[in-house]
Amino acid sequence: MTITIVGIGLIGGSLGISLKENGFAKRIIGVDVVKEHVDKALRRRLIDEEMSLEQAVPASDIIILATPVDVLLGLLPKVLDMVDNEQVVMDVSSTKGRLHELVANHPKRANFVSTHPMAGTEFSGPEAAIPNLFDHKCSVLCEVSKSAPKAVKLVRELYESIPMSLVQLEPEAHDVHAAYVSHISHLSSFALALTVLEKERDEDRIFELASGGFSSTVRLAKSSPDMWVPIFRQNRDNLLDVLDEHINQLAAFRSLLIKKDFDTFYKKIEGANEIRRVLGGASG
Amino acid sequence: MTITIVGIGLIGGSLGISLKENGFAKRIIGVDVVKEHVDKALRRRLIDEEMSLEQAVPASDIIILATPVDVLLGLLPKVLDMVDNEQVVMDVSSTKGRLHELVANHPKRANFVSTHPMAGTEFSGPEAAIPNLFDHKCSVLCEVSKSAPKAVKLVRELYESIPMSLVQLEPEAHDVHAAYVSHISHLSSFALALTVLEKERDEDRIFELASGGFSSTVRLAKSSPDMWVPIFRQNRDNLLDVLDEHINQLAAFRSLLIKKDFDTFYKKIEGANEIRRVLGGASG
Numbered sequence: 001m002t003i004t005i006v007g008i009g010l011i012g013g014s015l016g017i018s019l020k021e022n023g024f025a026k027r028i029i030g031v032d033v034v035k036e037h038v039d040k041a042l043r044r045r046l047i048d049e050e051m052s053l054e055q056a057v058p059a060s061d062i063i064i065l066a067t068p069v070d071v072l073l074g075l076l077p078k079v080l081d082m083v084d085n086e087q088v089v090m091d092v093s094s095t096k097g098r099l100h101e102l103v104a105n106h107p108k109r110a111n112f113v114s115t116h117p118m119a120g121t122e123f124s125g126p127e128a129a130i131p132n133l134f135d136h137k138c139s140v141l142c143e144v145s146k147s148a149p150k151a152v153k154l155v156r157e158l159y160e161s162i163p164m165s166l167v168q169l170e171p172e173a174h175d176v177h178a179a180y181v182s183h184i185s186h187l188s189s190f191a192l193a194l195t196v197l198e199k200e201r202d203e204d205r206i207f208e209l210a211s212g213g214f215s216s217t218v219r220l221a222k223s224s225p226d227m228w229v230p231i232f233r234q235n236r237d238n239l240l241d242v243l244d245e246h247i248n249q250l251a252a253f254r255s256l257l258i259k260k261d262f263d264t265f266y267k268k269i270e271g272a273n274e275i276r277r278v279l280g281g282a283s284g
Numbered sequence: 285m286t287i288t289i290v291g292i293g294l295i296g297g298s299l300g301i302s303l304k305e306n307g308f309a310k311r312i313i314g315v316d317v318v319k320e321h322v323d324k325a326l327r328r329r330l331i332d333e334e335m336s337l338e339q340a341v342p343a344s345d346i347i348i349l350a351t352p353v354d355v356l357l358g359l360l361p362k363v364l365d366m367v368d369n370e371q372v373v374m375d376v377s378s379t380k381g382r383l384h385e386l387v388a389n390h391p392k393r394a395n396f397v398s399t400h401p402m403a404g405t406e407f408s409g410p411e412a413a414i415p416n417l418f419d420h421k422c423s424v425l426c427e428v429s430k431s432a433p434k435a436v437k438l439v440r441e442l443y444e445s446i447p448m449s450l451v452q453l454e455p456e457a458h459d460v461h462a463a464y465v466s467h468i469s470h471l472s473s474f475a476l477a478l479t480v481l482e483k484e485r486d487e488d489r490i491f492e493l494a495s496g497g498f499s500s501t502v503r504l505a506k507s508s509p510d511m512w513v514p515i516f517r518q519n520r521d522n523l524l525d526v527l528d529e530h531i532n533q534l535a536a537f538r539s540l541l542i543k544k545d546f547d548t549f550y551k552k553i554e555g556a557n558e559i560r561r562v563l564g565g566a567s568g
Contacts, residue, residue, distance in 0.1 A: 191534045191556075197556070209422055216501070217473055222557060275477040
């Protein structure tokens with residue numbers, strides 16, 4: 001099996017490592033417009049060789065598109081134009097609605113399998129690629145009814161080889177869910193970083209005291225705007241809904257602080273503790 | 285050196301482990317109003333023996349008060365009443381203003397050294413105590429001018445034995461800093477958990493997709509209201525200031541989404557990325 005990965009960053013590079021190590025791919029071809037990324041990916045052996053897109057696509061059984069989502073809107077139709085009936089094109093993107101609209105009537109739509117492996121870190125680029133990033137995580141398959149059954153089967157085998165579990169969602173449902181379990185976390189973290197950095201301008205040494213809890217909540221604020229602005233742009237409407245709800249929740253806490261109603265405050269924290277059953281881990 | 289720890293939870297228990305393991309304490313006496321905590325602490329060898337407060341205080345060189353901050357307001361004056369000139373009383377609490385006012389004129393004020401070791405997890409109780417929680421973290425010493433120099437020296441030696449670094453702050457500055465680098469992270473996390481749990485009522489399966497980023501930002505939402513509501517109550521005014529700033533930051537993002545001004549959005553994320561120089565870690 002020869003696999004081309006277009007966009008050899010955190011996600012593309014980490015997939016490359018997993019699929020080569022577990023034997024699913026015999027050969028990994030890397031395509032990236034950033035020459036420095038290609039060089040790093042070769043040095044780190046994330047890919048076996050470099051090619052142009054025009055060379056790589058005909059040489060591949062599967063083409064994985066792992067670019068930022070704005071680039072993907074131009075790339076996916078172009079790659080679908082290039083493939084024959086036996087080849088499979090797969091994306092790994094964090095927003096689905098616009099992408100699916102864009103290729104809804106493409107003559108090669110059935111060659112395309114839309115996926116979103118739910119894993120990542122706050123880092124980006126080929127230097128951020130790590131083994132085991134996806135192990136035992138969940139990947140979404142979107143609108144599989146539009147893909148050829150044999151293409152879906154191959155993509156399933158790809159993810160199950162890592163191993164990852166699979167969930168099927170329609171594009172609209174995916175984008176709502178992603179806004180809740182991923183995009184708002186990033187936006188909240190960016191806002192929290194700005195809140196504290198704003199304060200730091202007046203006060204030296206504020207960060208000497210930062211402990212694990214602080215690092216945990218603002219970790220995602222290190223994430224790249226090149227990746228995230230296109231996601232927020234494409235998932236704007238859902239993100240606005242979640243953001244409104246989040247601001248409402250913070251405003252409710254604010255109101256309770258102003259009223260000094262700490263009994264209700266206590267009950268709300270007990271409600272928030274319900275997240276334990278989702279995240280797992282011992283309660284205390 | 286005999287040390288009594290009053291309140292053998294995450295913080296008290298973890299301190300007990302460190303100070304016994306490194307030899308700073310020869311004997312650790314545990315005091316806790318919750319019988320179950322004492323039993324667990326004995327079984328886990330967090331403490332060498334159990335005593336009542338009245339027995340433990342006279343037997344100790346240092347008394348560490350590690351209860352929730354509301355309980356501490358009653359406990360500290362009581363313990364100070366009990367000690368002689370050679371004994372040192374130390375707290376580990378997350379808010380300082382009210383506590384310092386309370387004992388400002390206590391005849392044994394000089395025996396008290398006010399500290400806040402900046403470390404923790406989202407868990408609580410003796411089962412949450414872990415070795416190395418405090419290693420190479422920072423502890424605050426508050427208003428040391430009011431403590432006897434020999435008491436401060438002993439407490440410095442205690443923290444440096446772990447080892448921890450030390451920072452001196454006045455109570456007011458401590459409470460402002462703690463609101464920024466700890467308390468708002470917890471409040472944001474509680475609100476984020478409630479935001480997502482609210483959605484979950486309508487939609488099944490939303491959490492199958494939750495990945496590392498989500499866990500990271502909502503991890504603190506598992507934290508105990510018994511610990512946190514008293515902190516929020518005592519540090520209410522500072523917390524309100526930070527919360528207002530945080531809501532403003534989120535509202536600014538909201539406004540940019542509504543206006544589709546993604547250029548400014550990009551610049552704001554670049555600004556948030558500045559948190560990298562504080563948190564350390566590679567950028568991507």
